[in-house]
Amino acid sequence: MPRVVVDVVPKPEILDPQGQAIVRALPRLGVRGVRDVRQGKHFELDVDDDVDADTLHRIAGELLANPVIEDWTVRRL
Amino acid sequence: MPRVVVDVVPKPEILDPQGQAIVRALPRLGVRGVRDVRQGKHFELDVDDDVDADTLHRIAGELLANPVIEDWTVRRL
Amino acid sequence: MSTVRIGVITFPGTLDDIDAARAVRYAGAEPVSLWHADDDLRGVDAVIVPGGFSYGDYLRAGAIAAHQPVLRAVRGAASRGLPVLGICNGFQILCEAGLLPGALVRNAGLHFVCRDQRLRVETSATAWTGRYAAGAEIVVPLKSIEGRYVADSATLAMLEGDGRVVFRYLGVNPNGAVNDIAGIASADGRVVGLMPHPEHAIEVLTGPSSDGLDVFRSAVDAVLGSGGQLLGRRIPSKMW
Amino acid sequence: MTTEQPYRELGLADDEYARIREILGRVPTDAELAMYSVMWSEHCSYKSSKVHLRYFGETTTKAMRRRMLAGIGENAGVVEVGDGWAVTFKIESHNHPSYVEPYQGAATGVGGIVRDIMAMGARPIAVLDSLRFGPADASDTARVLPGVVAGIGGYGNCLGLPNIGGEVYFDPAYAGNPLVNALCVGVLRVSDLHRAHASGAGNKIVLFGARTGRDGIGGVSVLASESFTGEAGRKKLPSVQVGDPFAEKVLIECCLELFTAGLVVGIQDLGGAGLACATSELASAGDGGMRVDLDAVPLRASGMTPAEILCSESQERMCAVVRPSDVDAFMAVCAKWEVTATVIGEVTEGDRLLIRYHGDTVVNAPPRTVAHEGPVYHRPAQRPSTQDALEASTPDVLVRPSTMNGVRATVLRMAASPGLCSRAWVTDQYDRYVRGGTVLAQPSDAGMVRIDETTQRGVAVATDCNARYCALDPYAGTQLALAEAYRNVAVTGATPLAVTNCLNFGAPTDPGVMWQFEQAVLGLADGCAQLGIPVTGGNVSFYNQTGDTAILPTPVVGVLGVIDDVRRRIPTGLGNLGDEVWLLGETRDEFGGSAWAHEVHGHLGGRPPAVDLVREQAIAQVLATAAREALVSAAHDLSDGGLAQALVEACLLSGAGAQIALPEALEPFTALFSESAARVLLGVSRAHAPRVAQLCSVHGVPVTRLGEVHSAPTLDIAPLDSLPLSDLRAAWTATFPTLFGPW
Ligand SMILES: Nc1ncnc2c1ncn2[C@@H]1O[C@H](COP(=O)(O)OP(=O)(O)O)[C@@H](O)[C@H]1O
Numbered sequence A, B: 001m002p003r004v005v006v007d008v009v010p011k012p013e014i015l016d017p018q019g020q021a022i023v024r025a026l027p028r029l030g031v032r033g034v035r036d037v038r039q040g041k042h043f044e045l046d047v048d049d050d051v052d053a054d055t056l057h058r059i060a061g062e063l064l065a066n067p068v069i070e071d072w073t074v075r076r077l
Numbered sequence C: 001m002s003t004v005r006i007g008v009i010t011f012p013g014t015l016d017d018i019d020a021a022r023a024v025r026y027a028g029a030e031p032v033s034l035w036h037a038d039d040d041l042r043g044v045d046a047v048i049v050p051g052g053f054s055y056g057d058y059l060r061a062g063a064i065a066a067h068q069p070v071l072r073a074v075r076g077a078a079s080r081g082l083p084v085l086g087i088c089n090g091f092q093i094l095c096e097a098g099l100l101p102g103a104l105v106r107n108a109g110l111h112f113v114c115r116d117q118r119l120r121v122e123t124s125a126t127a128w129t130g131r132y133a134a135g136a137e138i139v140v141p142l143k144s145i146e147g148r149y150v151a152d153s154a155t156l157a158m159l160e161g162d163g164r165v166v167f168r169y170l171g172v173n174p175n176g177a178v179n180d181i182a183g184i185a186s187a188d189g190r191v192v193g194l195m196p197h198p199e200h201a202i203e204v205l206t207g208p209s210s211d212g213l214d215v216f217r218s219a220v221d222a223v224l225g226s227g228g229q230l231l232g233r234r235i236p237s238k239m240w
Numbered sequence D: 001m002t003t004e005q006p007y008r009e010l011g012l013a014d015d016e017y018a019r020i021r022e023i024l025g026r027v028p029t030d031a032e033l034a035m036y037s038v039m040w041s042e043h044c045s046y047k048s049s050k051v052h053l054r055y056f057g058e059t060t061t062k063a064m065r066r067r068m069l070a071g072i073g074e075n076a077g078v079v080e081v082g083d084g085w086a087v088t089f090k091i092e093s094h095n096h097p098s099y100v101e102p103y104q105g106a107a108t109g110v111g112g113i114v115r116d117i118m119a120m121g122a123r124p125i126a127v128l129d130s131l132r133f134g135p136a137d138a139s140d141t142a143r144v145l146p147g148v149v150a151g152i153g154g155y156g157n158c159l160g161l162p163n164i165g166g167e168v169y170f171d172p173a174y175a176g177n178p179l180v181n182a183l184c185v186g187v188l189r190v191s192d193l194h195r196a197h198a199s200g201a202g203n204k205i206v207l208f209g210a211r212t213g214r215d216g217i218g219g220v221s222v223l224a225s226e227s228f229t230g231e232a233g234r235k236k237l238p239s240v241q242v243g244d245p246f247a248e249k250v251l252i253e254c255c256l257e258l259f260t261a262g263l264v265v266g267i268q269d270l271g272g273a274g275l276a277c278a279t280s281e282l283a284s285a286g287d288g289g290m291r292v293d294l295d296a297v298p299l300r301a302s303g304m305t306p307a308e309i310l311c312s313e314s315q316e317r318m319c320a321v322v323r324p325s326d327v328d329a330f331m332a333v334c335a336k337w338e339v340t341a342t343v344i345g346e347v348t349e350g351d352r353l354l355i356r357y358h359g360d361t362v363v364n365a366p367p368r369t370v371a372h373e374g375p376v377y378h379r380p381a382q383r384p385s386t387q388d389a390l391e392a393s394t395p396d397v398l399v400r401p402s403t404m405n406g407v408r409a410t411v412l413r414m415a416a417s418p419g420l421c422s423r424a425w426v427t428d429q430y431d432r433y434v435r436g437g438t439v440l441a442q443p444s445d446a447g448m449v450r451i452d453e454t455t456q457r458g459v460a461v462a463t464d465c466n467a468r469y470c471a472l473d474p475y476a477g478t479q480l481a482l483a484e485a486y487r488n489v490a491v492t493g494a495t496p497l498a499v500t501n502c503l504n505f506g507a508p509t510d511p512g513v514m515w516q517f518e519q520a521v522l523g524l525a526d527g528c529a530q531l532g533i534p535v536t537g538g539n540v541s542f543y544n545q546t547g548d549t550a551i552l553p554t555p556v557v558g559v560l561g562v563i564d565d566v567r568r569r570i571p572t573g574l575g576n577l578g579d580e581v582w583l584l585g586e587t588r589d590e591f592g593g594s595a596w597a598h599e600v601h602g603h604l605g606g607r608p609p610a611v612d613l614v615r616e617q618a619i620a621q622v623l624a625t626a627a628r629e630a631l632v633s634a635a636h637d638l639s640d641g642g643l644a645q646a647l648v649e650a651c652l653l654s655g656a657g658a659q660i661a662l663p664e665a666l667e668p669f670t671a672l673f674s675e676s677a678a679r680v681l682l683g684v685s686r687a688h689a690p691r692v693a694q695l696c697s698v699h700g701v702p703v704t705r706l707g708e709v710h711s712a713p714t715l716d717i718a719p720l721d722s723l724p725l726s727d728l729r730a731a732w733t734a735t736f737p738t739l740f741g742p743w
């Protein structure tokens, strides 16, 4: 069965405290060189073959992501 | 600056209440044909060139993912 | 004078519906419970979308509830001027459903925050704040983890410019909300959403104050027409 | 004779395995072996504690049983509280899972205890959480504590249950063995009490709630019965369960609708040991046998074996016994709440538990032998030789502040110490308002919720345990835990009614640990008999140790009280200007196990404070009358940190300052930091002072008038220099945010 991945990330202008918290935590792990982190959501969908691109974009844009605050990408594996 | 993507998903045997809630919600949007959804986390990291694979896997395994209940993948864009 | 009937919607995972209903009673109105799966509002005079974790707040707070049949009915009635109040999860649902602009995201501090919060009531020109003097300071509980209000700059300018910011955090900004925004209104002032819980501040026995009761009394006034129609007109002018 | 079965890997001893074969008269099937092994684990069978726990029953008199509708043995104890209301409450541990995965471990701990309360036919109305961690500044504590707190909040908040109290303690003894004990309170009409038993041949067994997956397979037998061995130990642990609080919230509403509609004959929650436990316990407690068809169980994972289906610990599931004629109505209610429900079997004549899968019989056993007639051990108990040395190392040798400035500095230092500082960082992550019935919550001594809006009747609950006292003397220490919880309830004006407990100890195979356990049970039972309130239930958690070092003996005691009118509750903070500040009880030089010895000197030794339950009872009577007649404006119990800490808290909670003069008879240091038990701080208006004084003398409670509430924002304790409340507040509140991050 086809697998579809939808990745959702906060829009650049929206503060991402989770990403910031990770950036702050990294030095404690002794890790250097990570400049920025953004945290978003990752969805893996198992869909029937007849589910078309439009439907996938509706799912992403109307449910999985909130266009007011988030951008998203859809890709078939 | 190189961009690295880490995707974190709940282990297969682990319950994913969020994914299940989405599966149940989709029909109400008039969407058919989505058999299963797993919800995970999506991280986008901006790193210096000298950050090597081992470091990235440490970051993923020790900070971004919870190895007890989650699997993860690391890929450079 | 017939008693005012105020609907309280229950979704799976709604928690503060019993509290909203209690507040409605304390305000002298009759609470009418509405089920998420129904698409008729049983002729109520106003509607409250209460707090809680509808559908566990999975995916995004309010995202799944916003697609329920009852919301369609609420949208229709709101367009005809029905007073609607979204409290906490209810506010999140109204934003997700597009009845109010902007969105509510994870607290800047990442933790769930439960505290007695000082607020300023910025305007009395809404269906839910007529009993307050603009500028009044009140204390009501806040309890949320996705309570940070955000909106793009154009929307913010519009909200501020049209006097649609109804409640603002005073003292501490508990979640990083832009412009300390705790609650906003629709253009006609009939639909109001706020993160703090006025229904938990209706008696000092169980709340930090009774400051929240006038939110519900205001709706009763609005329904009974004391300035009910006025509101629509007064909104745009920035008298505060 | 047959091929060797892996019974040892399942945690069964040779003789236990032999007994299973003897019971069955044959070699057990895999499913039977799995079922017996989880049901005979320490966690489910109480095999090491049973012989001791009997003592609770033996010491519960008829008078003590008067209000008790259900007691030890049921899912949770139930007591009648008046106006036709009954209250059920129970505390349970989820220690090991919370170490492995702090968020999910703690979250599912809350979920589990809430289902226990539902299984009594009650509506859950509040939770409390009693927590113990390693050193506050240890890095693993920084991993475990925030996760545990977020998990308790994440689950409890989503269920809509106000969190009204608990504890947070730190001690090196809990590094690698944090304790997460969750307490749930529920209410029901006396007439609606439900019990977990399957009776009436032909009645259907309905499994409802979440689907069954491979969650925490063997979680109970492994997670709860094998102590850790550092990293290695953590790795070999099976996958933990993940909670779905939304599913549980819906399950609660669904169950309550089923109860109201009278569609339930018997009900049982699924917790540790999953279906294996639920089916065998229901059948064992019933009057017949049971037939279960595993093919009917809705699964989440593919290819699960019967053993896995039986032992799965998937959360948010319940099992009900339903009359055939009610099944359709039952299913309709579940459908309304979108709760999956399936008939998986029925009650049968006879006395066998028969479980079938793919047409084969995979279990054919007498249910009692699985659920109630498991092994019973009389473990050797021996007072450790080290105990004498511990008692001999008294705190008298510890250096005390020699100057008044030193004493003053100690007040600030103690207020800021991890053991005594504000818990707001924790409790502000918990919803204390939801349901609109919370009258008192943290930082009050006890939580109080209104259970009836027309009569204003309410209940108060507190949990306590100073494990340092228990280490010095488990018998006295456990009575001190009981005394403190009892006092915390009493200071709110409520009348203590019943006791629950969570006994957290090391390995029962260690005679020293077993001695501590035995002493704790004796102390608690004797104490309850003296106070006239019954132990209605509890929970035992053994194997809380890393290598062979056990945790401090930690018998957490929960006390439930009732108040006829919550509007008469007594607040904790000092209120009205001009009110007198009184100290009830006597102060002796008692520093064994004290917060001062621990925080300032890292010392543990000597004797714990003297127990005086007669005095505790007298104080409780004074306070109950004072509340009824509205005589006192504030009451705060003295415990960890003594008078100094009580004064600091009483002032900071209300923001009122006070003018205090310490009694001459004692050194200021002793008066301020001794932890003598049976003491309470009162705020009394001048008008009521004579009546309160009379009450105290009637009940033989000594009174010291310390001073009064004044208008200045300072706590002035003569002969110390004045302490600005702003300084005290800064010291008291800064510690947790500094340790665990601001927000
Ligand atoms: N983990 C917790 N969860 C909820 N409330 C807590 C927790 N820890 C402490 N509290 C609350 O903080 C306050 C202070 O705790 P504690 O000092 O143990 O009280 P006491 O000394 O009266 O037992 C009490 O109201 C207690 O209920």
Ligand SMILES: [Mg+2]
Pocket: D445, D464, D484, D485, D488, D637, D638, D639
């Ligand atoms: Mg106490």
